[in-house]
Amino acid sequence: xxxxxxxxxxxxxxxxxxxxxxxxxxxxxxxxxxxxxxxxxxxxxxxxxxxxxxxxxxxxxxxxxxxxxxxxxxxxxxxxxxxxxxxxxxxxxxxxxxxxxxxxxxxxxxxxxxxxxxxxxxxxxxxxxxxxxxxxxxxxxxxxxxxxxxxxxxxxxxxxxxxxxxxxxxxxxxxxxxxxxxxxxxxxxxxxxxxxxxxxxxxxxxxxxxxxxxxxxxxxxxxxxxxxxxxxxxxxxxxxxxxxxxxxxxxxxxxxxxxxxxxxxxxxxxxxxxxxxxxxxxxxxxxxxxxxxxxxxxxxxxxxxxxxxxxxxxxxxxxxxxxxxxxx
Ligand code: GYE
Numbered sequence: 001x002x003x004x005x006x007x008x009x010x011x012x013x014x015x016x017x018x019x020x021x022x023x024x025x026x027x028x029x030x031x032x033x034x035x036x037x038x039x040x041x042x043x044x045x046x047x048x049x050x051x052x053x054x055x056x057x058x059x060x061x062x063x064x065x066x067x068x069x070x071x072x073x074x075x076x077x078x079x080x081x082x083x084x085x086x087x088x089x090x091x092x093x094x095x096x097x098x099x100x101x102x103x104x105x106x107x108x109x110x111x112x113x114x115x116x117x118x119x120x121x122x123x124x125x126x127x128x129x130x131x132x133x134x135x136x137x138x139x140x141x142x143x144x145x146x147x148x149x150x151x152x153x154x155x156x157x158x159x160x161x162x163x164x165x166x167x168x169x170x171x172x173x174x175x176x177x178x179x180x181x182x183x184x185x186x187x188x189x190x191x192x193x194x195x196x197x198x199x200x201x202x203x204x205x206x207x208x209x210x211x212x213x214x215x216x217x218x219x220x221x222x223x224x225x226x227x228x229x230x231x232x233x234x235x236x237x238x239x240x241x242x243x244x245x246x247x248x249x250x251x252x253x254x255x256x257x258x259x260x261x262x263x264x265x266x267x268x269x270x271x272x273x274x275x276x277x278x279x280x281x282x283x284x285x286x287x288x289x290x291x292x293x294x295x296x297x298x299x300x301x302x303x304x305x306x307x308x309x310x311x312x313x314x315x316x317x318x319x320x321x322x323x324x325x326x327x328x
Contacts, residue, residue, distance in 0.1 A: 028061040029289065032081030033090040036117070037069040039163070039196045040225040041255040045328035046092070046117065046275035053278035060282075069163060069195070071095045078102050082109050088285055092117040095165040103127055112288055116281055119167035124296070129284045131277055131298045135168045138271045139175020141304050142220065142250050145269045145314045147179060149248065155183070155218045159191035160204045160230060162222040168273070169193070172222050172252060189216055194226040201229030209237045220250045224258035227251035227267060242266040243307045254305055256326045263318040265307040271315075272302040275328060 031054055035047055047064065054062035063086065067074040071094050081089045082105055089111055093099065096119055103126035106113050113127040118135075120127075146155065157180070162169035173191070180186050189212050194200035201221055208216070219234075219241065221227035227249065234241050241247040243265040251258055254272035261267040280298050287294035304315035311317055 025061070027059070028056060029059055029088065029285070030061045030063065030084070030086045031088045031090060031285070032077070032084070032086040033062060033064040033116075034074050034077040034081070034092065035064055035066050036074075036092050036094050038066055039069055040223050040253070041257060041328070042223060042225075042253045042273065042275045043196075045255065046277065048328075049276050050090075050278040050281075053282050058282070067094060069094055071098070071165075075102050078106065082106055082111060085109070086111060088288070089113045090116050090281060091120075093120045093167070094118075094163070096167040096170065097121045097165065100126060114281055114284060116277055117168075117275075119171070128288070129294060129296050129298075131280050131284065131300065133273050133300050133302055135171030135273065136175040136178075137171075138252055138273060138302060139172040139177075140179055141175075141302075141314055142172070142252070142269065142271050143176045143179025145271075145304060145306070145312055146218065146248070146250065147183060148312055148314065149268065149310065152185070155186040155248075156212075156216045157186060157188045157218040157220060158205075158208045158212065158216050159188060160194040160201050160208075160219070160221045160226045161191055162193065162196045162226075164193050164195075166196075168196075169222060176220065194221070194229065196223050196225060198225040198229040198232075201226030202233045203229070205230040205233035206236075209233060209239065213237070213239075217246060218248045218250070222252050223273075224251050224253040224255050224261075224270070227258065227261070231261070231266060242268060243309055254302075254326075255328055256323070259305055259318060259323050259326050262305050262307050263320070263323050265309070267307065268310065269304060269306045269312075269315060271304040274300045274302055276300075 054060040065077040099122045115130045192204045194204040241249045251270045254270045258270045262270045306315040
């Protein structure tokens with residue numbers, strides 16, 4: 001869908017050309033990015049990508065606030081952007097709920113808001129554009145791949161979820177459950193949040209091992225960092241995983257290290273979520289800036305990867321070349 005941005009001619013914000021020497025400070029387009037935090041490799045790559053793309057050379061002054069996974073801090077960051085009269089506000093929402101009031105405040109101040117990475121539960125009239133990935137589809141892909149891999153074998157599944165209330169958690173959980181409900185011999189033994197961190201993944205896996213040792217054959221981690229923690233916990237307990245192991249390990253993100261583990265056969269399937277989104281967001285801002293029609297919703301495409309020796313209609317089999325092409 002396309003829409004034309006109504007509030008035009010933002011004072012003093014002209015787009016500088018890449019070839020020009022750094023623009024004068026007053027000519028830079030000011031952009032506030034309320035970033036989730038620094039919980040994962042995915043997030044670090046996403047932050048770096050914004051810093052690279054929204055550079056002064058490109059005509060931007062980027063104010064990126066690391067909200068450290070604290071919802072209140074993120075609302076505060078957005079309010080600070082409004083008070084500073086930034087030209088554009090980008091939000092990667094920690095929680096999907098609770099945005100109506102602050103979005104209304106931004107709208108009243110005439111500042112366009114782009115929701116990035118995750119989704120929010122708010123009326124679309126309260127923000128201007130969305131750029132991100134379809135995490136429900138990622139969950140469905142994980143489920144479809146597992147069904148293909150296991151055939152009619154039973155699955156006793158443990159899930160290490162992402163941060164509570166994050167759309168990436170909700171989407172991956174809902175998507176996977178949608179497939180799981182069609183498999184009578186799949187049982188989800190437990191599902192707990194590891195907060196998208198390595199430490200969280202390890203802690204949850206250690207407690208799962210205490211409660212369910214010998215009872216599970218599938219572990220699903222909703223991001224790569226949680227998978228690294230879960231692998232440490234399983235190593236310590238002498239539990240084998242991956243292509244030659246007792247436990248099938250599924251992860252999400254497909255960052256460089258996640259794909260290295262997939263290539264090594266430690267992760268069976270890693271479902272991609274692409275953190276490289278800043279160029280797309282910049283494209284939307286450029287169109288808004290020029291008063292042109294822009295995409296209200298842009299989906300960043302994902303695929304999935306499986307360990308060598310596995311072939312799948314849902315995923316690409318890992319090779320050295322695939323890994324070499326993964327910069328983050
Ligand atoms: O999967 C995880 C990060 O919102 C899609 O957040 C993102 C998720 C990503 O912390 O690693």
